[in-house]
Amino acid sequence: MSVATATATAAVTATAVCEPTASREPVAEPTGREIPAPLPVLGCDVTVPLVTGGEVAYAALDYAASAPALRRVWDDVAAYAPCYGSVHRGAGYLSQLSTDLFENARGTVAAFLDCRDGDEVFFTRSTTDSLNLLAAALPADCHVFVFETEHHASLLPWRNARVTYLSAPRTPAEAVEILERALAGRDPHGPALVCVTGASNVTGELWPVRELAGAAHAHGARIVLDAAQLAPHHPVSVRDLDVDWVAFSGHKLYAPFGSGVLAGRADWPAEAEPYLAGGGASRSVSRRADGGVDVEWHTGAARHEAGSPNVIGAYAIASACRALTEEGFDRLVARERHLIDTVRAGLAEVPEVRVLSLFGDDAPRVGVLSFVVDGWNSSHFAAALSAEYGIGVRDGLFCAHPLVRTLLGGDPGAQGECGAPEAAPGEKSLNAVRVSFGAGTPDEHVERFVGAVRELVRDGAKWTYRTRDGRCVPAV
Numbered sequence: 001m002s003v004a005t006a007t008a009t010a011a012v013t014a015t016a017v018c019e020p021t022a023s024r025e026p027v028a029e030p031t032g033r034e035i036p037a038p039l040p041v042l043g044c045d046v047t048v049p050l051v052t053g054g055e056v057a058y059a060a061l062d063y064a065a066s067a068p069a070l071r072r073v074w075d076d077v078a079a080y081a082p083c084y085g086s087v088h089r090g091a092g093y094l095s096q097l098s099t100d101l102f103e104n105a106r107g108t109v110a111a112f113l114d115c116r117d118g119d120e121v122f123f124t125r126s127t128t129d130s131l132n133l134l135a136a137a138l139p140a141d142c143h144v145f146v147f148e149t150e151h152h153a154s155l156l157p158w159r160n161a162r163v164t165y166l167s168a169p170r171t172p173a174e175a176v177e178i179l180e181r182a183l184a185g186r187d188p189h190g191p192a193l194v195c196v197t198g199a200s201n202v203t204g205e206l207w208p209v210r211e212l213a214g215a216a217h218a219h220g221a222r223i224v225l226d227a228a229q230l231a232p233h234h235p236v237s238v239r240d241l242d243v244d245w246v247a248f249s250g251h252k253l254y255a256p257f258g259s260g261v262l263a264g265r266a267d268w269p270a271e272a273e274p275y276l277a278g279g280g281a282s283r284s285v286s287r288r289a290d291g292g293v294d295v296e297w298h299t300g301a302a303r304h305e306a307g308s309p310n311v312i313g314a315y316a317i318a319s320a321c322r323a324l325t326e327e328g329f330d331r332l333v334a335r336e337r338h339l340i341d342t343v344r345a346g347l348a349e350v351p352e353v354r355v356l357s358l359f360g361d362d363a364p365r366v367g368v369l370s371f372v373v374d375g376w377n378s379s380h381f382a383a384a385l386s387a388e389y390g391i392g393v394r395d396g397l398f399c400a401h402p403l404v405r406t407l408l409g410g411d412p413g414a415q416g417e418c419g420a421p422e423a424a425p426g427e428k429s430l431n432a433v434r435v436s437f438g439a440g441t442p443d444e445h446v447e448r449f450v451g452a453v454r455e456l457v458r459d460g461a462k463w464t465y466r467t468r469d470g471r472c473v474p475a476v
Helices: 071-083 093-112 127-136 172-184 209-218 267-271 311-327 329-348 378-389 401-407 443-459
Strands: 047-049 055-057 120-124 143-147 162-166 192-197 222-226 245-249 260-264 282-287 293-297 353-355 368-373 394-396 432-436 465-468 471-474
Touching (some): 093 120, 120 311, 127 222, 127 260, 127 267, 143 172, 162 172, 192 209, 329 353, 378 394, 378 465
Parallel strands (some): 222 245
Antiparallel strands (some): 282 293, 353 368, 368 432, 394 432, 465 471
């Protein structure tokens, strides 16, 4: 019996869920090009108070941090919730049902990523957790190569390996050249791994993943793709990109729970000690005569998934994978390109705004843009967007400190606190503002954002702000 059938009669009501006001009918641009409608997501009708009085529908433009859950994903999870059961070792019907659902989710994710025969799908807590799992599975004496432009999730896990940090490239071709030079100088007989993002969480720019994978493999290295910012926006094919592993997070893929995926080659993880020691990872445990214990560990995904897994999180990721696949990435990309064009055209009309970029204005990107505004501290600007316009963006260094400092002309090695401003309103800061959007973003949200930027730069803030606990907030 399928989960859908088993839960069809469950009386489940998802409370406090907002129906989207945006129509699912496509709209036409003045050029006649048809723009697909946004996907229904939660929270689109949530209203927030403004410091200037009244309320407004919240414009969630921080998708790069966490995207709102798709309504379909939420409904799937709500339908399954009454049938929740512990997986793998339960004899009861709901336990068996949940086990089938959990394991079938692996197949859905594998299909979404176009995995090869023999690839494993590991469920984790996040992209960060996925890359730490892989870091724990590296062979001895592995040499890791990673660009300074990476998110900290990709930059920092390799503490037990020899790491070469590569300087920020200024073109995609230069990225390949930098990697090839670095790999050419390594010990050709030892294991090596390249870690690279698919789309920057700061600039949104797409990286030449297939070319980097070719360079890695030509020099006997493997490659892992941080697809946290790529998978929600573009199709990710392990086969076509020729990467060895892919990592991504559910909370950026329109799934509402703390779950992630590491998918790819099975050999390194199979030969490594379990990422976590405990129930589920162990096949057999017995006492020795000397008082110790002998452990036989599982093979396959179970080896690195000790403890009771996040079944609902895995199911939510699988639901999101199905929803995006069925919508079609051609339509998703077309809609996002429309939103990107709207934002970029609007920001280009404000001379005080500088959009940050590694590869140049014409570089292809996903719906992520970071910028600075002359005369404004970025935290102050973001606070005003929220308090006066009901627009949620992000300010700071975006857990990519070396990259942001490079883009802003600061010291890439300087210290900074993730997400927190370093200066009071009006003071010089090496922080930026990031706006990000995706499949569920209505046109009105980006249009309001562009208008708000224009008004704030022209007229200034309507309210007074101060720094409290490291954040810029409205003064009361």
